[in-house]
Amino acid sequence: MSDSIKYLLQESDIPTAWYNIIADLPEAPPPVLHPGTGQPITPDDLAPLFPMAVIEQEVSSERYIDIPEPVRDILKQWRPSPLYRARRLEQALDTSARIYYKYEGVSPAGSHKPNTAVAQAFYSKQEGVKRITTETGAGQWGSALAFAGAFFGLEIEVYMVKVSFNQKPYRRAFMESFGATCIASPSDTTESGRAVLAENPDSTGSLGIAISEAVERAVQRDDTRYALGSVLNHVLLHQTVIGQETMKQLEMADDYPDIIVGCTGGGSNFAGIAFPFLGEKLRGGQDVHIIAVEPANCPTLTKGRYAYDFGDTGHLTPLVKMHTLGSTFVPPGFHAGGLRYHGMGPLVSQTAELGLVHPRSYTQAECFDAGVQFAKAEGIIPAPEANHAVVGAIEEAIKCKEEGSSKAILFNLCGHGNFDMQAYMDYFAGKLYDQEYSEEELAMALSGLPSVAAAA
């Protein structure tokens, strides 16, 4: 085994195809349903929203889908990303485990999000689209799409949840530096925004409202499409470059993971690292134990129901079968904005239902304890979202120590925390809190599940 701490690949090692887990699943994914009819939707239903190439990927069952050269060309800006052996963390934990982490914070937007933003911008450009609308909460996804749009000369309109728009002027400035336009949501530029403002002029917005606004502005204009930063199959697909690169890097290290840990909000960074390995296992390759870590404040996989639900609060999206807390569920304002989503990527939900993925949740304090320990050992401050993966990996490493076993633990450090220092300040000041949900509260949010889908 090598004694390196970092495994670097060359540009030519960037994967030439995305890996599609659907090809290897023991059963086909449940169809996406039209909310009006309860029938499976057609590509034409989605055409006003997404470029056709993306729609085809959403429903494809091909194992590999070629990455267009212009996309790979832009990925080269920061990919292949490094794989680290966390030797100093291992020493700090005094563990017999071998801990590896893939680091996606090297992208100019500081997270894994540009992997799909670049692909979605490319297909939009190719199909003559002039403008992409999207929503952003904390700002990671909006930043990634702004960055990708600049490369293809596309206009990017970002509906940014108003409370973040006001609290995070630097995130806005980041997007604007790439030429994007940020609009505080709810806004008076859409019907859904105006409706919210009429009812509550002081509304600080929500991700659900921002999605409705972005979707509305996309379908209104022929030259405009919409882009989503997680949840959907094509987004998870675009993130599989992460796991594929990691496989090559672990070959350099002459090692293979016994355990893979990822954090899950919509599921895209998790799927990015885990699905290529899961595919190997499903095709008869080496076994691997896969752990999905989510926040106790938004326990979609661990406490939600596997059912058809809307992707947004305004009920403008199709229905997908996923683990959901109900589209009316509003998670508290905890510090991992990227994981504050009521649903879960359908493919992550399905693999969890099949027992191929093992979900687990942690509180904020547990996550930040782990994040600070990691920073002091490895020199990188993780994003609050990534801290969920860090704590999961550390717990597994401690188990190894207790068992006297020596396992290889791999996790995805999906982004750095340099834009999230307020969260760390609140942690140091002892200001973090966690919400305990009663059975009744969870049941109430779930009581609003769409009836049309109950039959499905």
Next chain:
Amino acid sequence: MSDSIKYLLQESDIPTAWYNIIADLPEAPPPVLHPGTGQPITPDDLAPLFPMAVIEQEVSSERYIDIPEPVRDILKQWRPSPLYRARRLEQALDTSARIYYKYEGVSPAGSHKPNTAVAQAFYSKQEGVKRITTETGAGQWGSALAFAGAFFGLEIEVYMVKVSFNQKPYRRAFMESFGATCIASPSDTTESGRAVLAENPDSTGSLGIAISEAVERAVQRDDTRYALGSVLNHVLLHQTVIGQETMKQLEMADDYPDIIVGCTGGGSNFAGIAFPFLGEKLRGGQDVHIIAVEPANCPTLTKGRYAYDFGDTGHLTPLVKMHTLGSTFVPPGFHAGGLRYHGMGPLVSQTAELGLVHPRSYTQAECFDAGVQFAKAEGIIPAPEANHAVVGAIEEAIKCKEEGSSKAILFNLCGHGNFDMQAYMDYFAGKLYDQEYSEEELAMALSGLPSVAAAA
């Protein structure tokens, strides 16, 4: 010539020795003088301030000085850093020039500063030091030393200019996440701080005051030393890993620079990229035109005097011969905190005097225009300091177009601007200004040069 956009090396390509330009200069550098006697200082004079290994490096004339393995081991965390071919910027400029940039923003602190912070922390630890004091303005240097201190279990005390301490809580939180202590300067923890506060309780501090406080707290305690982030010979030495790696990467690209551009504050990132190439030239190798870019707001090299001066406002430091605007010169609060220093690294000053380095200055607006153009083409938002190198490189590329020549232009992108979005917001809002200095103003600041050195 290769068609890559990024040249990556492996861990084993990290240089094993630092390169010392003094070995190749046509004349020895002027000695550092004791401010009381006007005589050259001895290593013993400096012993209360710096570890002995660092003092030896400061005065060494050996061409190569071995990098200790534990230092290389930590550099591996982010080194070798990538070299980029700026193909999209070339296209945007429609230039026949080949533009390359070395990117130091991949370090966890976001700049080149950790290259020396790690070395200085290592030597302190090796000599039994428990604690390092330092000053920081905008926060880049304090962050780098906090990061390095965490690796060696050293206490780090950062005197942070009070106005920044209050305006930049996130920078503070970044340092504190690595376990460092930040003190707002002027403080009541030192004699120099108390003297300032007695005169002006509302003082918002200055880099000069913060240096005096950090130096005072280092010399007071036997187990404590002081660390400086630029200017001195050993700091410039530690940065030469940048240029040495770049040489290997340009070999991969089968190219060699005709022009090298760096931004200069104290001179360390500039020397890091330029001196290894300058050494080649001085030893009879290929010619290269080297340009040092500084802010018009703090025109040390272009309008200062080459003379002996103090490094700090409180006159606690030895005297060094350098380009200086006078130690009482207070630059306006423009947005490139790392370049707001009244002096210049003595070795950069000397090479400029010898005609080996060509200085040039730009206004804020020119720098940010170039930075935004660069960001849209290359996807990275540069630090305001780095924008000075960007504008210099772009101007040279435009010259190539006008001349119809095809030169290779190399510059150092010494850090990203993710912590500097306020500067970009002020730029977009048209709020940047530049100070014009009259001959009288500059002469007045210089009239305070120390008399003991006038003879030297």
